[in-house]
Amino acid sequence: MSIDDWRRRIDEIDLKLIALLNERARCALEIGREKHLQGLPVYQPARENEILANVERENPGPLADTAIRRLFERIIDEARSLERAAQHEDTAAVQAKERPKTRS
Amino acid sequence: MSIDDWRRRIDEIDLKLIALLNERARCALEIGREKHLQGLPVYQPARENEILANVERENPGPLADTAIRRLFERIIDEARSLERAAQHEDTAAVQAKERPKTRS
Numbered sequence: 001m002s003i004d005d006w007r008r009r010i011d012e013i014d015l016k017l018i019a020l021l022n023e024r025a026r027c028a029l030e031i032g033r034e035k036h037l038q039g040l041p042v043y044q045p046a047r048e049n050e051i052l053a054n055v056e057r058e059n060p061g062p063l064a065d066t067a068i069r070r071l072f073e074r075i076i077d078e079a080r081s082l083e084r085a086a087q088h089e090d091t092a093a094v095q096a097k098e099r100p101k102t103r104s
Numbered sequence: 105m106s107i108d109d110w111r112r113r114i115d116e117i118d119l120k121l122i123a124l125l126n127e128r129a130r131c132a133l134e135i136g137r138e139k140h141l142q143g144l145p146v147y148q149p150a151r152e153n154e155i156l157a158n159v160e161r162e163n164p165g166p167l168a169d170t171a172i173r174r175l176f177e178r179i180i181d182e183a184r185s186l187e188r189a190a191q192h193e194d195t196a197a198v199q200a201k202e203r204p205k206t207r208s
Contacts, residue, residue, distance in 0.1 A: 003142075006135045007151070011158060013128045017121070018162050020177060024117045027168045031110045038107075043186070045109070055117060058122050063129045067182045071125060072118070074178050078171045 021075065025082055032083030036090055042083045049074055125179065129186055136187030142196055146187045152180055 001009075033041060052069055059068045105113075114139045139146060156173055 001134065003135050003138050006131045006138070010128055010131045010135075010155075013124055013131070014155065015162060017124050017128070017176075017179070018159055018164075018172060019106055020117055020121055020124070021172065022164055022167050024114055024121070024172055027110045027114045027117070029166060030105065031107050031114075034107050034110070044197050051114075051118065055118055055122055058119060059128055062133060062186065063182060066184070067124065068122060071175075071178055071182060072121075077119070078167060078175060081171070082166060099192075 024075070025079060027081055029086050032086050033090065035083070036087045042080055042087065051076060053075035108177070128179070129183060132183035132187055135192050136190050137194065140191045146184055146191065155180060 032042060052072055055068050055072045056065045059065050061101075063071075136146060138144075156176055159172050159176045160169045163169050167175075
């Protein structure tokens, strides 16, 4: 296979990665909403450590375990940002509709 | 669905992400070998910009385009590290087998 062939294969993989990363983000948003309803904090270090331990354990290579860990740290970080943004939107919506409340 | 249900779904997605990220890394290694044979540099900014433009264009959300771009910058960065490491191994193997050569 030529460099161009391998690149086409990477482009196909990237489409699948985009779909999965967004599907994962949707799940994180649902979790964020549920945490908000239950008054739980967005940042739950035990769960984040569980995810990182899982991905290191399941990693078959050729990516090093440290590399896959770094990538998932970024993926988790983006999910957390999205959860936070959604919580602020929910809070703003509640404030607008129901009661005056100071923003945390 | 409960938080635990969503988390199980994320764990399933993560297994697929691990597989795809490693499949992508294998492609990058093949490209790295081919570049090495052809005397091309590992870092090819035009191709990296093409990938980033692709993923931003294809991103359906809920991840922001800036978020998906940041994630792929990291994915590309890990691929480049792996290509570099493989080229050094290839160079070392050639040095050992064929001819004395100063390491770049």
